[in-house]
Amino acid sequence: MMSVWTLLLTALLLILCRIIYNLFFHPLHRFPGPRMAAATTWWRAYKEVYKQETLAQVLFGLHEQYGHIVRIGPNELHFGKPSAYHDIYNGTKRWDKDEGLYRTPGLRSGSFILLKYAEAKERRDVLQPMFSKKAISNLESLIWSKAHTLASAIREANTAERSIDFLHAFRAFTLDTIMCFTFGNCVNALSAPDFMDPLVVTMDASLRSVPFLRNFPRIRDLIYSIPPSLIMRVLPNPEKLAPRVYQVRAMIEEELAKVLQNPQKLNQAPHQTIFHRMLDADTHRNRIIPDYTELQDEGFTIIFAGAITVADTLVVGLWNLLNQPQTLSRLKSELLTVWPDLHRAPRLKQLESLPLLTATIKESLRHLPLAASLTRVVPHPGAVISGEQIPPGTIVGMASIHVHQSEDVFSNPSSFIPDRWLDDGAGELEQWLVPFSRGPRMCFGVNLAWAELYVAFAMMIRCFDMTIDQTTPEDMEWRECIGVYYPRRHLHAWCRPVVR
Numbered sequence: 001m002m003s004v005w006t007l008l009l010t011a012l013l014l015i016l017c018r019i020i021y022n023l024f025f026h027p028l029h030r031f032p033g034p035r036m037a038a039a040t041t042w043w044r045a046y047k048e049v050y051k052q053e054t055l056a057q058v059l060f061g062l063h064e065q066y067g068h069i070v071r072i073g074p075n076e077l078h079f080g081k082p083s084a085y086h087d088i089y090n091g092t093k094r095w096d097k098d099e100g101l102y103r104t105p106g107l108r109s110g111s112f113i114l115l116k117y118a119e120a121k122e123r124r125d126v127l128q129p130m131f132s133k134k135a136i137s138n139l140e141s142l143i144w145s146k147a148h149t150l151a152s153a154i155r156e157a158n159t160a161e162r163s164i165d166f167l168h169a170f171r172a173f174t175l176d177t178i179m180c181f182t183f184g185n186c187v188n189a190l191s192a193p194d195f196m197d198p199l200v201v202t203m204d205a206s207l208r209s210v211p212f213l214r215n216f217p218r219i220r221d222l223i224y225s226i227p228p229s230l231i232m233r234v235l236p237n238p239e240k241l242a243p244r245v246y247q248v249r250a251m252i253e254e255e256l257a258k259v260l261q262n263p264q265k266l267n268q269a270p271h272q273t274i275f276h277r278m279l280d281a282d283t284h285r286n287r288i289i290p291d292y293t294e295l296q297d298e299g300f301t302i303i304f305a306g307a308i309t310v311a312d313t314l315v316v317g318l319w320n321l322l323n324q325p326q327t328l329s330r331l332k333s334e335l336l337t338v339w340p341d342l343h344r345a346p347r348l349k350q351l352e353s354l355p356l357l358t359a360t361i362k363e364s365l366r367h368l369p370l371a372a373s374l375t376r377v378v379p380h381p382g383a384v385i386s387g388e389q390i391p392p393g394t395i396v397g398m399a400s401i402h403v404h405q406s407e408d409v410f411s412n413p414s415s416f417i418p419d420r421w422l423d424d425g426a427g428e429l430e431q432w433l434v435p436f437s438r439g440p441r442m443c444f445g446v447n448l449a450w451a452e453l454y455v456a457f458a459m460m461i462r463c464f465d466m467t468i469d470q471t472t473p474e475d476m477e478w479r480e481c482i483g484v485y486y487p488r489r490h491l492h493a494w495c496r497p498v499v500r
């Protein structure tokens, strides 16, 4: 029998052979980048987990050092030239998503997670009609009603002399909107004291474990193999002791169970929910209704995809506006043209006609911390990206902040300048605004996102005089692996209600 030492030695030898292969014989060996990154995936784990760095931020320096293509893993390339974005994400590229990134949430299905284009297209055909421009305009009253609830809660906090945590407030707004719309089951996060709804708080906290889960797939799979509901049942005091990923999944499962155990409740919903669509065999090409796990995975995906990004756009936009009183005051004047009487809110269509508000939303989306490289697998026989022949099987990707912060495309890219979207030549810039990505896997919540952004920005700017409460630029430094979080203090602001 082999001794432990022989086994260890063999394992070490195999690792060494792998490293030598990766460095000198791998099809990507000619691409530049840190040697450690080429040798082993541990480089990434070291950066993201041990050093707690955001790879997309590190990559700005690496592209400067190594050029527009950088090898960031034994089998992974990141691209830095904005034009590469359109080479990878466009209508003709039906490339698989890479499981290294998309298995991180521990789901097997769900629109965002499905790896193959064909599967994702089938699911998209079922759900996308709910998110069309027309469907979303029918949802206008729901969005306004959540925005009014948000405004009332902010007024109450102000009366009690409390400033507002914008991250929690806007995530409560987006969570209530997405849950009421897609589940037909409102969680009323907006009524939680200080917007500290358990789901909002736990979702935020769970994002901190994403770098670990992404970099240690075996441990991750082990963790996810235990059903969250079991952990929550067997652990004493699970609200304190269970890892956040379990807590958030258990909460979403609970919300789903409320809907699925009582499907006739769906009849009371004033609009179609994802379950109307997914439980209807006629919406599926193969006429097969997804099983319980698939429904759960879809619900989880939609909640995370829909609740976090919109709220984060509001946070980043308002942070910049509060530091630019002149732009804020121009926005207030513009809003008065369609919203003169405080008690009669305008229609979404009227907000959409406002040039400065529209430009502000675009600029907020450009500044959104979207830093995950949305990785794809190059199919046979390979592809040309950024003018270079890339071998099949390579994982390729680009984070949208590398387009949005490019000096080749945007002048003063790090400055918040809504007027850039109103200047001559703004039309040219549009192709470089890619927060929702492009191509067959681009976001299908885009119309809902825009509607929520119009309504919430308008509500905050028209109804409140806002000033920052001690938040510093350092507080606004973020980290991101798949969803952004702020390790220090969230943006807080005083919101004094305007009277006319």
Ligand code: HEM
Binding pocket: 111, 112, 113, 120, 124, 301, 302, 305, 306, 307, 309, 310, 313, 368, 370, 374, 435, 436, 437, 440, 441, 442, 443, 444, 445, 446, 448, 449
């Ligand atoms: C400002 C708000 C939003 C931003 C910036 C955003 C951004 C994105 C991006 C970049 C992707 C592509 C991800 C990839 O390639 O893997 C995506 C996909 C997706 N988004 Fe959004 N999103 C937003 C709001 C929403 C909303 C409100 C929903 C509501 C349901 C939503 C649902 C989805 C879904 C289901 C996918 C997966 C599509 C697929 O892979 O086929 N998103 N989003």
